[in-house]
Structures are given as C-alpha cells and as structure tokens.
Amino acid sequence: MAVMDPSYQIVADLLAARTGQHLAPNRLWRIPSALAGLFRDRGISNVDQLVCLLADAKEKQLATDVVEALLNNETYFFRDRCFFETLANTVLPDLAEKRAATRRLSIWSAGCSTGQEALSLAMLLTEQAPRWDGWQIEILGTDISGKAVKTAQDARYTQFEIQRGISVAQMLRFFDETEDGWVPDPKIASMTRFEQRNLLEPAPQARQYDLILCRNVLLYFEGHVRTRAFDRLGDSLSSDGWLMLGAGETIMDQTSRFEAAHCGSSLYTRNHEPPEPIRSRA
Numbered sequence: 001m002a003v004m005d006p007s008y009q010i011v012a013d014l015l016a017a018r019t020g021q022h023l024a025p026n027r028l029w030r031i032p033s034a035l036a037g038l039f040r041d042r043g044i045s046n047v048d049q050l051v052c053l054l055a056d057a058k059e060k061q062l063a064t065d066v067v068e069a070l071l072n073n074e075t076y077f078f079r080d081r082c083f084f085e086t087l088a089n090t091v092l093p094d095l096a097e098k099r100a101a102t103r104r105l106s107i108w109s110a111g112c113s114t115g116q117e118a119l120s121l122a123m124l125l126t127e128q129a130p131r132w133d134g135w136q137i138e139i140l141g142t143d144i145s146g147k148a149v150k151t152a153q154d155a156r157y158t159q160f161e162i163q164r165g166i167s168v169a170q171m172l173r174f175f176d177e178t179e180d181g182w183v184p185d186p187k188i189a190s191m192t193r194f195e196q197r198n199l200l201e202p203a204p205q206a207r208q209y210d211l212i213l214c215r216n217v218l219l220y221f222e223g224h225v226r227t228r229a230f231d232r233l234g235d236s237l238s239s240d241g242w243l244m245l246g247a248g249e250t251i252m253d254q255t256s257r258f259e260a261a262h263c264g265s266s267l268y269t270r271n272h273e274p275p276e277p278i279r280s281r282a
Contacts, residue, residue, distance in 0.1 A: 007047040011035075011066065014054070018067045019144050020200045020229075021220040035069050064146075072220070073148045075113040077165030078120045080247060083215070083266065088124055090263055091242050095210050096131050098240055103135045108209040108236065110199055111217035112141030115152030115192070116165070121213075122188035123166075123174050140209075142197035152194040156181035199229050208238040215246035215266075223254065230255035234270065243268040 011031055012023040023031075031047060032039070042062075044050060050066070053059050078084050099105055105125075109118040118141035125132055143149050162171055162182040175182045183189075197203070199217065212233055218226050234257030237243055243258055245251075245266045251258045261267035 005047065007051040010051050010054070011047060011070075014063060015067055015070050018063070019071070019198065020225045021071075022222045022225070023070070031070070035066065038065055038069050068145055068147050071145045071148070073113045073143075073145055075116045076161070077116045077123075079117065079165060080215075081165070083244065083247075084120060084124055086265070086267065087121075087211075087244070088128065091211060091244075091267070092125070092128065092131075095242070099135075099210065105132070105135055105137045105211075106207070106209045107137075107139045107211045108213070109139060109141040110212060110214040110233070112143050112152060112194065113145070113148050114161075115141055115155060115194060116157075116161075117141070117213060117215070118152070118192045118194070119155075119174075119184055119188060120165070122184075122191040123170060125191065126174070126188055137191050139192045141192060141194045142199070143194075144196065144198050146196045149194050149196045155184050155189060158182075199232055200225065202232070203236065207236070208241070209236055210238055210241045211244070212237050212241070213244045215244060216249070218245065218249045218254075226254050230257050234258065237270055239270055239272070241270065 005028075008028040008031055012028060015021055015023055035047075035050065039045060039050070042050075042053065044053070053062055054066070095105060107118075107121055109121065112118050118139045121139050125137060141149075141152055143152070156178070157175075158181055162175060166174075171182070174185050174188055176185065199214070214229075214233060218229055221229060230251065233243060234255070242261065245268065247266060249266065251260070251268055257271055258268040259271045261269050
C-alpha cells in the first residue's frame with residue numbers, strides 16, 4: 001500500500017535531489033525502518049518529527065545522514081557469479097587481445113558500495129595471472145555513499161561479509177585475518193582505489209575505461225534520470241570497451257549510446273551509429 005503522508009514525500013524528494021534515486025509511492029513504507037537507527041540516535045519516533053528537524057538550518061548534517069540511511073548498500077563478493085564467469089571467459093580475453101600493445105587495463109565499478117565487487121574483479125584477474133603478467137591494472141570503485149566508500153577504503157570485512165560469495169580457498173588465498181577483521185592481500189588491494197562520486201555528475205577528470213560495471217544501480221532511477229546516467233557511462237567507456245549492467249536492467253527505450261553485445265546477458269558495447277533521440281519515460 002502506498003504511503004501518501006506529505007512528510008514521507010519530503011524525505012523521498014530529499015533522496016531524489018541528492019542522489020537521483022526515486023523512491024516510488026509504494027516503497028515509501030520502508031522509510032521508518034531504514035531510518036530506525038537515526039530516529040533512535042536523535043530521540044525521535046516518526047517521520048513528521050524528522051521533517052521538522054530537517055527544516056532547522058542548523059541541522060545541515062542531518063540531511064546527509066538521512067540520505068546515507070536510505071541508500072541500499074547490499075553487496076557481496078562475486079555477486080551473481082555467472083556474471084563473473086562471463087567476464088572471465090568472454091570480456092577479459094577480448095580486452096587482453098585488444099590492449100596487448102599497451103598492456104594497460106582500466107576498469108570502473110560504478111555503484112561499488114563497500115568494495116566487494118572491485119575486489120572480486122581483482123581476485124578474478126589474479127586467478128588469471130599468466131595472462132596479465134606485467135600489465136598495469138587499475139580498478140576504480142565509486143559510490144554516492146560516503147559511508148560505503150569509507151568502508152571500501154578501509155577494506156576490513158567481518159566474518160559474515162568475508163564468507164559471502166567466496167570459497168574458503170579464496171578467502172585464505174586473498175585475505176588475512178586480523179583482530180579487526182579480514183583484510184585483502186596487498187597485491188589485490190593495490191589494484192583498487194575508491195572514490196565518492198555521483199554517477200549523474202561529470203567525472204572530475206575525463207577518462208575512458210575498458211570495462212564498466214554498473215550493476216543494480218539504474219534500477220533506482222526514473223526513466224529520464226536513467227538516460228542521463230547512460231550518457232555519463234557512454235562518455236566514460238572506450239570505443240571498443242564493454243558495459244555490464246545488472247540482471248534486471250536494460251538499455252531498451254533508455255538510451256541510444258549502447259547496443260547489446262549478443263555474447264552474454266547484460267553485456268553492451270558502444271553504439272557507433274548516429275544517436276537517435278530517446279523519449280525518456282518519467
């Protein structure tokens with residue numbers, strides 16, 4: 001059932017203004033549960049009280065805290081493993097051949113959350129060590145959540161987090177156990193770096209990537225916002241690079257910047273034909 005309370009809509013509008021993410025009316029019910037910890041910390045009990053606090057000019061940090069709490073940072077190592085098998089068997093061999101002259105590989109994990117996707121890519125490349133010997137490899141992870149990026153930069157995972165998606169053999173090979181949690185081996189950690197960045201905003205430095213993973217991010221955007229995101233991705237992908245979306249995402253009726261790669265689910269390449277205007281759905 002949709003929640004029609006104006007206070008709920010104010011919070012949803014705040015999320016959209018800060019991140020571009022749309023919280024549909026039939027999803028507004030999740031606001032109190034997502035903000036339960038913030039309510040407890042602030043000594044309030046409902047969304048109406050929260051909105052009153054947000055109206056206070058002195059409460060600048062509160063808006064940021066609300067947005068952080070509403071963001072979905074669900075992730076785990078090798079999430080949707082079949083996608084990583086496609087990368088290992090199709091995408092990476094293709095890029096190894098295309099970039100043989102420069103021996104440089106640049107990957108962007110957009111919406112990286114707490115870093116597991118980027119580290120999974122580093123593990124995958126390490127498992128193909130002979131192919132990448134002597135290469136310069138960079139995996140950039142970005143996310144709009146400052147809290148998630150800080151976790152990715154710290155790269156310390158709990159026992160629960162480390163066991164999600166990887167085998168015991170991979171865990172022991174690629175991570176070390178410390179008193180503060182499991183930390184990645186320096187070799188794979190050195191391939192990755194993490195930055196807080198809004199996908200809808202231009203990158204601080206213009207560059208193009210050989211492979212972009214943007215999985216389960218576009219689901220949260222409305223049609224016209226999703227088209228803007230595709231434009232940013234198109235600007236950032238090399239002319240012969242690869243884009244991988246999530247299982248529930250598509251380019252259909254959203255953008256003319258890409259075309260289906262026809263060699264794997266959720267894989268796309270740049271469309272080199274003159275772009276046609278897209279009638280974005282609201």
